[in-house]
Amino acid sequence: xxxxxxxxxxxxxxxxxxxxxxxxxxxMANADSVSSNKDETYRSKQPVFQTILDESTNEPKGGVRxxxxxxxxxxxxxxxxxxxPMANEEGYVYRPNVNVVEEMANMMSASRSYETNIEVxxxxxxxxxxxxxxxx
Amino acid sequence: MAESIFGIHERALQVxxxxxxxxxxxxxxxxxxxxxxxxxxxxxxxxxxxxxxATSKPDLIRTNSKHIEGFADATTENFLKYRLPTQPSLDGxxxxxxxxxAKFMENAMQHEATLEFVNSKISGIxxxxxxx
Numbered sequence: 027x028x029x030x031x032x033x034x035x036x037x038x039x040x041x042x043x044x045x046x047x048x049x050x051x052x053x054m055a056n057a058d059s060v061s062s063n064k065d066e067t068y069r070s071k072q073p074v075f076q077t078i079l080d081e082s083t084n085e086p087k088g089g090v091r092x093x094x095x096x097x098x099x100x101x102x103x104x105x106x107x108x109x110x111p112m113a114n115e116e117g118y119v120y121r122p123n124v125n126v127v128e129e130m131a132n133m134m135s136a137s138r139s140y141e142t143n144i145e146v147x148x149x150x151x152x153x154x155x156x157x158x159x160x161x162x
Numbered sequence: 163m164a165e166s167i168f169g170i171h172e173r174a175l176q177v178x179x180x181x182x183x184x185x186x187x188x189x190x191x192x193x194x195x196x197x198x199x200x201x202x203x204x205x206x207x208x209x210x211x212x213x214x215x216a217t218s219k220p221d222l223i224r225t226n227s228k229h230i231e232g233f234a235d236a237t238t239e240n241f242l243k244y245r246l247p248t249q250p251s252l253d254g255x256x257x258x259x260x261x262x263x264a265k266f267m268e269n270a271m272q273h274e275a276t277l278e279f280v281n282s283k284i285s286g287i288x289x290x291x292x293x294x
Binding site: 074149 | 179182183186187189190191192193194195197200259263266267270273274277280281284285288
């Protein structure tokens with residue numbers, strides 16, 4: 027155990043939050059990607075976080091990782107718009123199940139967590155530097 | 163020698179570092195489902211460390227008189243406890259970021275104070291050596 031592992035822990039958290047921000051960006055960018063059938067429609071992607079466990083003791087070792095990225099199972103939005111170039115035979119287009127408001131909240135939460143971890147890193151760095159300066 | 167100069171501060175620095183690590187881990191897992199926040203009871207660890215210093219040190223076993231005295235690392239694992247959440251969330255996570263942040267900063271300040279103690283011990287010895 028050393029001060030340096032605090033930096034590692036914060037780094038894993040920052041990486042996980044970056045992945046989360048990435049999925050938010052992808053979801054927002056595709057919020058209006060319409061399609062003419064169910065299977066080809068974009069579905070909202072959500073990361074699932076998991077704490078990193080020590081394999082021998084099964085205790086939290088420090089840090090977090092992205093276990094998987096799941097696709098939201100929320101129903102797709104169907105819209106009756108026969109004039110749309112992507113409309114199917116019945117005149118419907120499918121819209122992604124991206125909830126823009128939810129994604130915005132997700133983005134704020136991710137950026138706040140990222141900032142927290144930067145603060146932790148900064149504090150640890152200062153303490154490390156003070157330790158190096160001991161006796162000078 | 164170093165042990166008698168720094169006294170309990172050496173162990174205090176170790177515990178502060180480990181506590182910082184536990185708190186940093188809580189903050190890192192602020193968005194992890196089912197993660198339970200943990201903390202180290204500093205007072206209890208230090209009380210145990212003082213007992214150890216007063217009675218017998220957890221020495222390494224010496225099989226030869228020429229072996230140097232070892233100071234076995236005491237662990238803090240027995241003092242690692244789960245935090246009681248005031249507002250647990252639906253996903254089973256018990257990290258309350260504001261509380262963890264406050265604890266982390268508090269720990270950092272006390273870490274710095276301990277460093278200051280060690281530093282003044284070193285300058286004291288240095289002053290004595292130079293005869294200033």
